Amino acid sequence: MKARVFVTLKPSVFDPQGSTIAEALHSLGYASITDVRQGKYFELDLGVATAADAERLAAEVAGKVLANPIIESFRIELPDAAAEPSLSGAQR
Amino acid sequence: MTFAVVVFPGSNCDHDAYHAVKHVLGHEARFVWHKETSLDGVDVVILPGGFSHGDYLRTGAIARFSPVMKSVAAFAAAGGPVLGICNGFQILLECGLLPGAMLRNRDVTFHCEFLTVRVERTDTPFTSGARVGQVLRIPIAHGEGNYFAPPETLAELEAGGRVVFRYADAEGRITESANPNGSLNNIAGICSERRNVVGLMPHPERACEIAVGSSDGLVLLESVVHTLASRGSMQAVAR
Numbered sequence: 306m307k308a309r310v311f312v313t314l315k316p317s318v319f320d321p322q323g324s325t326i327a328e329a330l331h332s333l334g335y336a337s338i339t340d341v342r343q344g345k346y347f348e349l350d351l352g353v354a355t356a357a358d359a360e361r362l363a364a365e366v367a368g369k370v371l372a373n374p375i376i377e378s379f380r381i382e383l384p385d386a387a388a389e390p391s392l393s394g395a396q397r
Numbered sequence: 398m399t400f401a402v403v404v405f406p407g408s409n410c411d412h413d414a415y416h417a418v419k420h421v422l423g424h425e426a427r428f429v430w431h432k433e434t435s436l437d438g439v440d441v442v443i444l445p446g447g448f449s450h451g452d453y454l455r456t457g458a459i460a461r462f463s464p465v466m467k468s469v470a471a472f473a474a475a476g477g478p479v480l481g482i483c484n485g486f487q488i489l490l491e492c493g494l495l496p497g498a499m500l501r502n503r504d505v506t507f508h509c510e511f512l513t514v515r516v517e518r519t520d521t522p523f524t525s526g527a528r529v530g531q532v533l534r535i536p537i538a539h540g541e542g543n544y545f546a547p548p549e550t551l552a553e554l555e556a557g558g559r560v561v562f563r564y565a566d567a568e569g570r571i572t573e574s575a576n577p578n579g580s581l582n583n584i585a586g587i588c589s590e591r592r593n594v595v596g597l598m599p600h601p602e603r604a605c606e607i608a609v610g611s612s613d614g615l616v617l618l619e620s621v622v623h624t625l626a627s628r629g630s631m632q633a634v635a636r
Contacts, residue, residue: 318500319503321500321504321505321543321579373491375497375498375546375547
């Protein structure tokens with residue numbers, strides 16, 4: 306079972322890289338874009354069979370390693386469990 | 398006195414720290430590879446600067462899981478003095494020995510320059526020989542030194558007198574223009590609750606000799622030698 310993990314800075318945390326990208330976009334003429342937040346994306350091949358196990362394992366490693374809970378939050382998607390929408394896209 | 402200088406893959410200030418301890422301070426220095434677990438006979442641990450594990454994921458995020466870090470945590474828990482410099486500070490934050498986290502510098506620029514920091518506290522083993530308000534001229538070299546902590550953690554640090562160094566101008570004034578990276582409250586270095594673990598972004602080990610531009614950083618190393626020596630003599634008296 307695979308999982309996609311999206312790690313983003315918490316809304317309260319300043320994102321210098323996102324701001325720089327937004328400025329670059331403005332200088333290119335994309336005046337309507339008001340904000341950019343940069344994050345990280347991970348694809349995990351979890352080696353477990355059920356969506357519940359995948360969700361639990363992905364959340365565990367995301368909380369422990371992939372994200373720093375002081376500044377970041379994460380979101381997990383389970384593409385293989387698309388038939389079980391209740392388990393995919395859980396926000397933390 | 399024996400200093401352990403922990404070497405991670407990608408450490409690049411390990412030799413600076415070794416040189417400062419061994420050849421300038423005149424004490425024993427020992428490299429400890431990150432896969433080793435023994436800190437036997439070690440009096441002080443230095444986590445040096447660099448780019449451990451290529452700064453992959455986040456600065457210090459992978460180094461935190463190196464085998465040696467369990468021993469460093471145990472050493473710190475036993476009251477042993479631990480100094481994290483630059484990437485070493487970032488590792489201490491990631492492993493939770495110190496609170497907070499590092500963000501990219503607010504101008505998204507790597508800063509490599511001499512600047513000045515003000516000593517805020519002298520009740521840590523690494524600042525016992527300094528004066529409160531003393532201004533040290535030491536270099537920084539980092540892209541992610543923008544210290545962040547949630548408001549409640551920041552309040553706790555300030556209330557507990559755990560901010561050890563702040564970016565200041567040459568006269569010791571804490572100003573916005575003296576802040577190179579956007580760190581909250583101009584924080585350049587902090588200590589643990591028990592005060593024996595100190596982390597800072599500037600590089601005191603690179604400022605221990607006039608020949609390299611400043612010897613102001615030496616006070617950190619001299620302080621810990623003095624602190625441990627006086628602890629030793631107090632223990633001798635107690636016996």
